[in-house]
Amino acid sequence: MSSTALAVKGVEISFETTTLAFDCTVPAERIVAVAGASGSGKSTLFNIIAGFEQPERGEVRLLGEEMTRRAPAERPVSIIFQEHNLFAHLDVATNVGFGISPALRLDAADRVKVEDALARVGLAGFGKRLPPTLSGGERQRVALARAFVRHRPILLLDEPFAALDPGMRAEMRALISDLHEEEGNTILMITHHPDDVRALADSVLFLDRGRIVAHDEVDRFLGRRDIAAINRFLGNEG
Amino acid sequence: MTIAAGAFALGGILLFVGLAGAALLAQSTGSAGAGPLFDAYVWRITRFTLLQASLSTFLAILFAIPVARALARQASFPGRIWVLRLLALPLGLPALVAALGLIEIWGRQGLLNRVLSAAGLEQPVSIYGLSGILIAHVFFNMPLAARLMLAGIERIPAEYWRTCANLGMSSFATFRFIEWPVIRGLLPGIAGLIFMLCATSFTLVLTLGGGPAASTIEVAIYQALRFDFDPPRAIALSALQVALTGALLLILKFFAPAPREGETSGRAIRRFDGAGGLSRLADRIWLVLAVIVVGLPFAAIAYRGSKADLVRLVSEPAFHRALATSATIALVSAMISVAIAALMIRTERLALAQRRHGVAPRLFAGTIGASTSFILLVPPVVLGAGWFLLLRPFGDVARFAPAVVVAINALMALPFVHRVLAPAMATHAARTARLAASLGIGGFHRLRWIDWPGLRKPLFVGFSFAMALSLGDLGAVALFGSEDMVTLPYLLYSRMGSYRTADAAGLALILGLLCLVLTVLGTAGEERPPEGKST
Numbered sequence: 001m002s003s004t005a006l007a008v009k010g011v012e013i014s015f016e017t018t019t020l021a022f023d024c025t026v027p028a029e030r031i032v033a034v035a036g037a038s039g040s041g042k043s044t045l046f047n048i049i050a051g052f053e054q055p056e057r058g059e060v061r062l063l064g065e066e067m068t069r070r071a072p073a074e075r076p077v078s079i080i081f082q083e084h085n086l087f088a089h090l091d092v093a094t095n096v097g098f099g100i101s102p103a104l105r106l107d108a109a110d111r112v113k114v115e116d117a118l119a120r121v122g123l124a125g126f127g128k129r130l131p132p133t134l135s136g137g138e139r140q141r142v143a144l145a146r147a148f149v150r151h152r153p154i155l156l157l158d159e160p161f162a163a164l165d166p167g168m169r170a171e172m173r174a175l176i177s178d179l180h181e182e183e184g185n186t187i188l189m190i191t192h193h194p195d196d197v198r199a200l201a202d203s204v205l206f207l208d209r210g211r212i213v214a215h216d217e218v219d220r221f222l223g224r225r226d227i228a229a230i231n232r233f234l235g236n237e238g
Numbered sequence: 239m240t241i242a243a244g245a246f247a248l249g250g251i252l253l254f255v256g257l258a259g260a261a262l263l264a265q266s267t268g269s270a271g272a273g274p275l276f277d278a279y280v281w282r283i284t285r286f287t288l289l290q291a292s293l294s295t296f297l298a299i300l301f302a303i304p305v306a307r308a309l310a311r312q313a314s315f316p317g318r319i320w321v322l323r324l325l326a327l328p329l330g331l332p333a334l335v336a337a338l339g340l341i342e343i344w345g346r347q348g349l350l351n352r353v354l355s356a357a358g359l360e361q362p363v364s365i366y367g368l369s370g371i372l373i374a375h376v377f378f379n380m381p382l383a384a385r386l387m388l389a390g391i392e393r394i395p396a397e398y399w400r401t402c403a404n405l406g407m408s409s410f411a412t413f414r415f416i417e418w419p420v421i422r423g424l425l426p427g428i429a430g431l432i433f434m435l436c437a438t439s440f441t442l443v444l445t446l447g448g449g450p451a452a453s454t455i456e457v458a459i460y461q462a463l464r465f466d467f468d469p470p471r472a473i474a475l476s477a478l479q480v481a482l483t484g485a486l487l488l489i490l491k492f493f494a495p496a497p498r499e500g501e502t503s504g505r506a507i508r509r510f511d512g513a514g515g516l517s518r519l520a521d522r523i524w525l526v527l528a529v530i531v532v533g534l535p536f537a538a539i540a541y542r543g544s545k546a547d548l549v550r551l552v553s554e555p556a557f558h559r560a561l562a563t564s565a566t567i568a569l570v571s572a573m574i575s576v577a578i579a580a581l582m583i584r585t586e587r588l589a590l591a592q593r594r595h596g597v598a599p600r601l602f603a604g605t606i607g608a609s610t611s612f613i614l615l616v617p618p619v620v621l622g623a624g625w626f627l628l629l630r631p632f633g634d635v636a637r638f639a640p641a642v643v644v645a646i647n648a649l650m651a652l653p654f655v656h657r658v659l660a661p662a663m664a665t666h667a668a669r670t671a672r673l674a675a676s677l678g679i680g681g682f683h684r685l686r687w688i689d690w691p692g693l694r695k696p697l698f699v700g701f702s703f704a705m706a707l708s709l710g711d712l713g714a715v716a717l718f719g720s721e722d723m724v725t726l727p728y729l730l731y732s733r734m735g736s737y738r739t740a741d742a743a744g745l746a747l748i749l750g751l752l753c754l755v756l757t758v759l760g761t762a763g764e765e766r767p768p769e770g771k772s773t
Contacts, residue, residue, distance in 0.1 A: 050404060052400055052508070052510065071406075072400070072403040072404045072510060073404060073405060073406025073407075074406070078404065079404050081397045081400070081401075083395075083397070084395035084398060085397060085401060087398065087401075087415065087416060089419045089423075090419075098405050098407070098415075099405065102402075102405045102407040102408065102411055103407070103408060103411045104411070104415065150405075
């Protein structure tokens with residue numbers, strides 16, 4: 001296995017009623033599923049990695065570099081949310097273009113890159129469309145195209161399929177798997193579905209009540225029976 | 239039964255407005271040929287009305303954009319909630335009281351001129367005329383525009399800000415690509431609303447216009463009736479005013495659609511721009527400026543008012559009479575307004591529910607819906623002018639004053655009460671109507687256990703808002719007022735006119751407090767104050 005993509009060490013962050021504490025290391029070029037009940041801290045972990053939240057203690061190392069206090073844009077990270085990834089009033093090509101230049105200064109070569117990225121997610125010729133005219137799955141693919149032109153080594157997917165129907169979920173999983181092959185990036189993906197874990201992930205980070213309680217290879221994780229929360233997630237009850 | 243009552247209410251409104259219009263028309267045909275109605279004076283007034291409204295709208299919006307943006311970006315500084323509350327205050331302040339506060343700051347003897355002369359500048363700044371009207375309109379409408387824009391920016395999904403931060407968009411890029419498109423989408427609605435408010439502004443122009451050079455159509459109608467006693471001119475001006483507001487309403491209807499509801503994820507909005515030194519400094523400057531412009535007149539009213547001999551003032555019989563008159567008028571007109579609004583909304587829904595019954599119910603529902611804007615078409619002064627002319631043959635108009643003022647005030651408040659109640663009643667119906675029907679809860683029990691608990695709050699909001707509006711109104715009273723019927727604003731206006739400034743300051747403080755308390759009471763416990771005169 002190669003180098004470490006991200007390391008979260010002794011990180012603590014407090015909210016009004018709870019304190020969350022995270023420790024984990026993710027090797028490069030892996031796909032890691034992040035699972036756990038609602039409120040277990042999955043999104044907070046992503047916010048800390050992406051730079052939207054500042055931990056009170058501990059450090060975040062990305063690609064071996066200490067980045068705990070860096071601004072979100074200065075981190076080697078792209079993030080895709082469940083929805084609202086695209087600016088609804090701007091067309092698809094513009095939305096992807098932001099991945100190349102956040103001030104939208106695009107030359108002819110950049111526009112070609114945008115078109116290529118759209119073609120790679122199966123949306124060639126969609127550049128002039130407005131996001132509200134696309135299906136939920138198409139919008140998520142545009143967001144993937146934008147992540148694609150940014151070439152950031154770490155991709156965070158915050159329940160990217162949650163709003164999609166089963167057919168589209170499978171399509172998106174295949175697409176993410178392809179992009180991962182080509183880019184060799186490290187992907188962390190929050191999911192509520194054991195199916196996603198089985199189909200896509202190399203390993204699983206499992207959170208329960210603000211702690212990372214398990215970080216296992218997929219096969220081992222799927223065989224676990226010792227933690228109640230994991231049993232609930234896998235549907236092993238009774 | 240509800241439908242019959244709704245039809246009755248609608249008929250009453252149409253009759254009240256229609257009779258005023260008929261009176262104006264009848265009088266005008268009677269006096270036709272008495273000379274050119276649309277003389278140079280009338281055109282000058284029209285031009286000035288449009289000019290001051292355009293400039294007021296432009297300045298208010300220009301000021302509101304950076305203020306709204308600063309409030310959106312700096313989402314957690316201490317005192318932010320107080321800035322927001324301050325921006326909501328002008329809405330509840332009677333125009334006459336505001337005019338007094340503005341004179342204290344910008345007037346000849348005001349704070350600004352004293353500072354200027356202390357700094358060695360001799361030329362005093364004069365508030366009277368166009369500049370005063372503009373200052374007053376910005377004082378009232380900049381906060382309104384800023385709050386509407388802020389609400390629009392807050393409807394932007396939280397993911398957008400994270401995406402902006404993740405992509406590394408600069409402060410300027412964020413404004414250009416994210417905030418400006420939202421604000422631009424809201425601008426036609428906001429600008430139309432403010433233009434409408436400024437074009438029909440009466441009290442501010444009357445007190446700060448300072449003469450015939452700076453008079454709007456509304457004020458000219460009042461002067462034509464009250465001082466020159468020139469009914470033909472009042473009629474010509476009224477027709478002009480109705481045509482103007484009608485054209486404005488039409489333009490608004492076609493070019494300024496109501497802002498669409500945005501989907502929100504319900505998360506607290508966290509932004510990642512505006513933390514940089516330069517943006518934070520710029521935001522602070524705009525916020526301080528806004529607080530000064532909006533807050534100083536309030537401070538001046540409070541300070542000057544507290545220096546007045548309040549104990550003597552409140553023990554004067556004149557004050558007692560004015561307070562009783564104002565309270566009675568406000569209570570009655572607010573009750574009428576809320577009752578009619580609730581009835582009309584319910585009738586509209588019931589009429590639309592019978593969708594098999596064809597065109598008639600639809601037309602009926604449509605008429606009810608349109609009648610609230612129809613009222614905006616006929617400003618209070620025009621309504622008053624019509625009834626003034628209608629009642630004149632029957633003796634002294636002052637005898638009818640209480641009833642007419644109550645009716646005009648109730649109608650004036652109707653569009654705003656409607657705006658508060660309609661969404662609340664629609665939500666309430668969607669939540670409870672089917673369940674209540676399936677459980678067989680109806681009649682009094684439904685009212686007692688389902689409707690009253692669910693609608694108590696919006697009804698109260700509408701009621702106190704209508705009361706505040708009526709308490710602070712000068713337009714209707716100005717035409718009809720006499721020694722027999724003096725309301726608080728009228729008393730204040732006459733004290734101002736007779737240069738009893740200390741008394742005026744004391745009265746302004748009391749009246750302002752009354753109206754603000756009512757507005758605050760109405761909005762207490764709400765997430766956001768109702769955009770009463772807005773959206």
